[in-house]
Amino acid sequence: MSSEPESHSGEKPSIGGDLIIPVAAILFTLYYFYSIIGAPWTAQVSAFFNGSILLILCAIFIITAVVKVARRHATFRFDTLVEPISILPKRIFLFLLTLGYIACLDWAGFTITTFVFLALAMLLLSGRERKNKRVIFILSGALAIGGYLLFVVAFERQFPEGPFEHAVKALIKAMGGG
Amino acid sequence: MQMHMTFSFLVQLFEHTFTFWWIIIPAIFLGLIVGAVPGFSAANTIIILLPLTLAMGEEEGLIFMVALYCSSRLGAGIPAILVNVPGTAGAAATPLDGYPMAKQGKGPQALAISFVSSTLGGLLTTIIVLFMMPYIAQVVYYLHSVEMIVVMLFGISLIATIAAEDTMKGLIAGFFGLMIGSIGADYIYATPRGTMGFLELYDGVPLIPALVGLFAISEAFFIIEGESILSEQGQILMREATWADTFEGARETLKRWWHVVWTSLIGLVIGVIPGAGAAIASFVAYQQSKTFSKTPELYGTGHIEGLIAPESANNGVTSGTLVPLLVIGIPGGATAAIMLVVMQYHGTTVGPDLFIQKPFVAYGVFSAMAVTYLLMALTIFPMARYMSRVTMVSTVYIAPLIIAFTLVGSFVPRGYVFDIYLALVFGVIGYIARKTGYHVAAILIGVILGPLLEQYFLRALKMSQGDIMVIFSSRIGNILWVCLILSLVIPFAKDWHRKRSAFREALHQGEKAERGGTVG
Numbered sequence: 282m283s284s285e286p287e288s289h290s291g292e293k294p295s296i297g298g299d300l301i302i303p304v305a306a307i308l309f310t311l312y313y314f315y316s317i318i319g320a321p322w323t324a325q326v327s328a329f330f331n332g333s334i335l336l337i338l339c340a341i342f343i344i345t346a347v348v349k350v351a352r353r354h355a356t357f358r359f360d361t362l363v364e365p366i367s368i369l370p371k372r373i374f375l376f377l378l379t380l381g382y383i384a385c386l387d388w389a390g391f392t393i394t395t396f397v398f399l400a401l402a403m404l405l406l407s408g409r410e411r412k413n414k415r416v417i418f419i420l421s422g423a424l425a426i427g428g429y430l431l432f433v434v435a436f437e438r439q440f441p442e443g444p445f446e447h448a449v450k451a452l453i454k455a456m457g458g459g
Numbered sequence: 460m461q462m463h464m465t466f467s468f469l470v471q472l473f474e475h476t477f478t479f480w481w482i483i484i485p486a487i488f489l490g491l492i493v494g495a496v497p498g499f500s501a502a503n504t505i506i507i508l509l510p511l512t513l514a515m516g517e518e519e520g521l522i523f524m525v526a527l528y529c530s531s532r533l534g535a536g537i538p539a540i541l542v543n544v545p546g547t548a549g550a551a552a553t554p555l556d557g558y559p560m561a562k563q564g565k566g567p568q569a570l571a572i573s574f575v576s577s578t579l580g581g582l583l584t585t586i587i588v589l590f591m592m593p594y595i596a597q598v599v600y601y602l603h604s605v606e607m608i609v610v611m612l613f614g615i616s617l618i619a620t621i622a623a624e625d626t627m628k629g630l631i632a633g634f635f636g637l638m639i640g641s642i643g644a645d646y647i648y649a650t651p652r653g654t655m656g657f658l659e660l661y662d663g664v665p666l667i668p669a670l671v672g673l674f675a676i677s678e679a680f681f682i683i684e685g686e687s688i689l690s691e692q693g694q695i696l697m698r699e700a701t702w703a704d705t706f707e708g709a710r711e712t713l714k715r716w717w718h719v720v721w722t723s724l725i726g727l728v729i730g731v732i733p734g735a736g737a738a739i740a741s742f743v744a745y746q747q748s749k750t751f752s753k754t755p756e757l758y759g760t761g762h763i764e765g766l767i768a769p770e771s772a773n774n775g776v777t778s779g780t781l782v783p784l785l786v787i788g789i790p791g792g793a794t795a796a797i798m799l800v801v802m803q804y805h806g807t808t809v810g811p812d813l814f815i816q817k818p819f820v821a822y823g824v825f826s827a828m829a830v831t832y833l834l835m836a837l838t839i840f841p842m843a844r845y846m847s848r849v850t851m852v853s854t855v856y857i858a859p860l861i862i863a864f865t866l867v868g869s870f871v872p873r874g875y876v877f878d879i880y881l882a883l884v885f886g887v888i889g890y891i892a893r894k895t896g897y898h899v900a901a902i903l904i905g906v907i908l909g910p911l912l913e914q915y916f917l918r919a920l921k922m923s924q925g926d927i928m929v930i931f932s933s934r935i936g937n938i939l940w941v942c943l944i945l946s947l948v949i950p951f952a953k954d955w956h957r958k959r960s961a962f963r964e965a966l967h968q969g970e971k972a973e974r975g976g977t978v979g
Contacts, residue, residue: 298891298894298895299628299895299896301891301895302628302631302632302635302888302891302892302895302897303631305635305888306631306634306635306638309635309638309639309653310638312653312655313638313641313642313652313653316651316652316653316654317650317652317653320645320648320650320652321645321647321648321650323645323646323647323648323917323920323921324645324647324648324650324652326916326917326920327641327909327912327913327916327917328638328641328652328653331634331637331638331641331909332638334634335631335634335635335637335638338627338630338631338634339631341627342627342628342631345627361894361895362891362894362895365684368683368684371683372680372683375680375683375858375859375862376680379676379862379866379883380883382862382863382866383866383876383879383880383883386867386870386876386879387876391867395863395867398859398862398863399859399860399863402858402859402862402863403855403856403859406683406854406855406858406859407855420856424860424863428863428864428867431492432496432499432867436493436499436504436507437507438499438507438871439871439874440867440870440871441867441870441876
């Protein structure tokens with residue numbers, strides 16, 4: 282997390298990644314300003330104050346970065362964001378798994394989705410060392426069931442429900458507990 | 460109101476409260492769990508368990524809620540230290556120095572520091588409240604919107620403190636956070652602002668998804684770079700950790716007892732103000748702690764004082780929150796509001812008369828708090844060494860666990876799947892921020908304090924019919940403005956003085972060496 286990240290020793294620092302947050306901030310601030318055009322002054326005052334400062338800061342930062350690159354003191358590469366490259370495939374797959382986890386939560390329910398996500402994510406991260414496959418499945422199952430018992434049964438939280446939760450509910454009802 | 464406050468009454472009160480240990484101890488463990496999982500706040504749990512507390516007697520119900528409330532505050536700091544995942548917004552300043560300590564293999568020390576400073580901070584402020592409640596309650600009458608604007612700015616100025624490492628990036632992160640925090644309908648006319656058409660954002664950006672995303676999700680994607688959270692040296696230290704390390708943490712905290720005292724007092728004062736909370740208190744305490752530290756450069760690297768400050772302050776808030784409830788009938792926070800429901804259910808009217816009519820209930824709330832902190836110290840301190848072993852678990856297991864449970868935690872407060880996606884979006888922002896040197900804490904401070912600042916600012920402007928000078932209209936406010944300016948200037952002045960002294964020293968050494976050479 283250094284301010285002047287150097288991707289490889291001796292090479293020019295890559296500052297492309299550093300510009301993502303300022304560019305996102307500028308785009309968001311401009312959209313925000315657009316959304317409050319014509320709104321009462323009470324809705325505008327704070328946003329215009331903070332937003333203007335943010336735009337000025339981002340502009341200074343980007344200009345400084347461009348000058349650095351123009352003087353060949355830095356490059357616009359995104360190395361800092363993706364390094365170490367060896368981890369990148371794992372990171373992308375973990376992100377896709379997480380997206381899948383959220384997408385399935387609503388219809389497959391907490392317990393099943395959590396079990397599948399934990400197992401797949403642990404297998405993915407363990408890489409070639411898959412000797413502990415059994416441990417991973419047992420652990421994932423225990424954590425998913427443990428989470429269900431603690432949060433849904435004990436604390437009565439409204440977690441997304443799916444076939445497992447419905448089946449348990451029906452079972453309890455059939456046993457006269459519901 | 461002070462009538463019964465004699466030594467014999469106090470002894471009687473504490474003896475009486477200790478007889479409820481069978482309620483307090485289970486509530487402590489329950490509180491630790493709900494505090495540690497993002498989304499499971501004490502207030503939510505107390506609401507869920509309301510039928511149970513209403514079924515209990517009034518005293519039992521109140522003691523149960525108080526114990527759960529205090530322990531959840533402490534519980535929130537545990538994952539913040541061990542895996543950089545604060546359980547609540549009140550613990551958002553804890554990982555700034557707690558997590559670097561854990562990464563260095565000082566998990567047992569860090570947890571011991573957190574437990575001891577939380578316990579001492581909570582205990583001290585509770586005792587102060589017991590003796591000085593009528594005076595402390597006056598704070599409510601003196602701190603209005605104008606003064607609160609300055610208090611908020613104290614917290615927000617932490618952005619500048621964090622920005623000290625890289626000013627531009629720190630300020631961009633902080634102001635970006637402030638802009639994100641101002642998403643939602645405005646407070647006067649409910650005009651939607653920056654919501655991108657999502658109805659779920661009309662109430663503003665929910666805190667838990669922001670907290671989960673910026674800290675937990677981004678951390679999970681970050682730590683998979685290594686096999687362990689710990690550094691190589693940290694792994695060796697953790698493997699060799701003994702009880703002595705845990706006691707060292709306690710000893711280091713006790714050595715800095717004065718730091719615990721004044722940072723917990725910040726928490727107490729902020730806690731008394733209705734609507735303010737542990738997050739503000741811990742940010743303000745951290746900022747002040749760094750300002751007046753002899754070693755400000757060590758903050759953020761695993762500095763003991765940087766961990767003591769937020770932990771003492773957010774536990775100082777707990778007793779402060781209940782003062783306005785009991786003395787003037789205004790609940791200072793969500794938990795206090797639920798306590799009010801329980802008391803009203805039992806036919807108890809809060810206010811000054813409560814201390815005369817039911818002294819064991821009124822003072823009992825605070826003695827329960829003190830007893831909870833004492834029992835908490837005894838029950839949780841021995842667990843520090845074992846809890847810290849979480850840091851030794853491989854990232855293969857811990858990263859998916861963090862993602863799964865914190866994402867679902869972000870669903871809990873409002874029950875929207877949208878909030879889980881929002882947490883993921885914040886996770887992406889947090890990941891990019893971490894990898895490119897922007898501080899996620901600076902973004903979070905903006906998200907938490909931005910809307911509050913705007914709210915107080917608009918309220919003050921409304922009352923003054925749009926006169927901006929209202930922010931300098933109060934005597935206390937003006938004193939606070941001076942303190943704020945001083946606290947921003949002092950670090951620079953100290954830094955300048957230190958550099959000047961070092962330069963003079965170097966010059967002096969050079970002259971000495973030159974003279975020695977001439978003589979030689």
